[in-house]
Amino acid sequence: MGWFRNILNPKSHQSASVAKNRLQMVLSHDRFNISPQLIEEIKDDIIAIFVDRFSIDADAVEIHITRTPTESRLVAEIPILTPSRHRIARRAKRN
Amino acid sequence: MSARVITVSSGKGGVGKTTVTANLATALAMAGKKVVAIDCDIGLRNLDLIMGLENRIVYDLVDIVEGRCRLRQAMIRDKRHPELHLIPAAQTRDKSAVTPDDMVRVCDDLKNRVDYVFLDCPAGIEGGFRNAIEPAHQVIVVTNPEVSSVRDADRIIGIIEAKEKGPGQLIINRLKPDMISRGDMFSIDDILDILAIELIGIIPEDDNIVVSANKGVPVVMDKNESLAKMAFRNIAQRLDGNPVPFQDLTKKKNLLKRFRAWASRGK
Numbered sequence: 001m002g003w004f005r006n007i008l009n010p011k012s013h014q015s016a017s018v019a020k021n022r023l024q025m026v027l028s029h030d031r032f033n034i035s036p037q038l039i040e041e042i043k044d045d046i047i048a049i050f051v052d053r054f055s056i057d058a059d060a061v062e063i064h065i066t067r068t069p070t071e072s073r074l075v076a077e078i079p080i081l082t083p084s085r086h087r088i089a090r091r092a093k094r095n
Numbered sequence: 096m097s098a099r100v101i102t103v104s105s106g107k108g109g110v111g112k113t114t115v116t117a118n119l120a121t122a123l124a125m126a127g128k129k130v131v132a133i134d135c136d137i138g139l140r141n142l143d144l145i146m147g148l149e150n151r152i153v154y155d156l157v158d159i160v161e162g163r164c165r166l167r168q169a170m171i172r173d174k175r176h177p178e179l180h181l182i183p184a185a186q187t188r189d190k191s192a193v194t195p196d197d198m199v200r201v202c203d204d205l206k207n208r209v210d211y212v213f214l215d216c217p218a219g220i221e222g223g224f225r226n227a228i229e230p231a232h233q234v235i236v237v238t239n240p241e242v243s244s245v246r247d248a249d250r251i252i253g254i255i256e257a258k259e260k261g262p263g264q265l266i267i268n269r270l271k272p273d274m275i276s277r278g279d280m281f282s283i284d285d286i287l288d289i290l291a292i293e294l295i296g297i298i299p300e301d302d303n304i305v306v307s308a309n310k311g312v313p314v315v316m317d318k319n320e321s322l323a324k325m326a327f328r329n330i331a332q333r334l335d336g337n338p339v340p341f342q343d344l345t346k347k348k349n350l351l352k353r354f355r356a357w358a359s360r361g362k
């Protein structure tokens with residue numbers, strides 16, 4: 001039934017979206033000479049800033065550099081846990 | 096008359112530069128333009144073979160540059176068209192036999208004789224590529240929908256921008272719509288998100304291209320219509336200033352989208 005799940009859940013784990021994320025990481029490096037290591041450090045710093053102030057999903061924080069013909073920007077995506085997911089996460093931690 | 100010099104590049108090898116060059120040059124010649132295609136892959140020439148002109152080579156690009164023949168003598172006329180010529184690369188020399196300045200001079204000499212000059216780059220970002228970039232008015236970047244060729248395309252885009260030849264225009268070659276709809280191949284939007292340059296054409300994976308390479312007859316000359324033939328003809332028109340719309344190669348995907356919407360209704 002894998003194909004059926006894929007149809008219902010288009011983005012999840014298909015190889016094209018994995019490839020896109022991986023490529024965006026290496027291109028940050030290729031274009032701006034920013035190493036994956038540095039990206040990881042920035043990620044940890046960002047998590048440190050938010051973790052006590054917001055309920056964020058630290059495992060899902062993503063950083064990449066996007067480019068348009070006129071500008072490039074460093075984009076951080078920091079998913080905020082919704083109240084219900086937050087509760088689930090807390091409960092999970094307690095157990 | 097002042098020729099427009101269009102360089103066809105990719106970075107990664109084998110993504111379709113020579114196929115694209117042969118077909119675009121032929122398509123424009125079929126539309127009545129005067130066209131010269133130059134093979135810049137010194138030591139590994141192939142454009143002659145793909146255009147079906149391999150048996151007619153007497154002089155080559157290095158002979159022109161080193162003064163052993165006049166420009167005209169090294170221009171092989173493709174007799175199937177009124178005004179299509181090939182300048183082949185030398186097969187027994189290496190890249191250093193030609194410099195970027197030489198290429199500028201050759202293109203300058205062609206300026207008043209033709210409408211379009213196509214330069215077919217070798218793979219890589221060294222000598223032969225630098226030669227072909229120098230005289231360019233416009234650079235086409237060919238990529239396949241897979242990680243390594245998109246990464247190399249990004250590198251090429253960086254170089255042509257640094258040389259103020261940018262931003263370049265993108266051709267996505269060997270697209271497989273069914274793989275895209277399964278989520279196992281970059282979609283056109285994915286690639287444009289990443290590379291952020293203008294798209295000028297999409298060419299599907301098409302067995303006719305291999306058949307045409309076997310015969311030395313570019314697909315745009317086929318009597319029968321094929322998706323690839325249509326794609327090349329459309330790109331040629333866009334290059335010539337007619338913004339024809341893109342074909343929909345992913346009709347299946349739309350159907351799938353509709354199914355998804357239906358399946359997840361009321362969720």
Ligand SMILES: Nc1ncnc2c1ncn2[C@@H]1O[C@H](COP(=O)(O)OP(=O)(O)OP(=O)(O)O)[C@@H](O)[C@H]1O
Binds near residue numbers: 112113216269
């Ligand atoms: N859309 C396509 N569908 C099917 N086969 C293709 C397509 N485009 C190119 N090919 C095949 O891929 C191979 C490589 O193409 P081509 O020689 O044009 O690439 P190239 O970029 O010029 O390579 P190189 O870097 O070695 O010069 C050829 O065998 C060609 O027939």
Ligand SMILES: [Mg+2]
Binds near residue numbers: 114136217
């Ligand atoms: Mg080639």
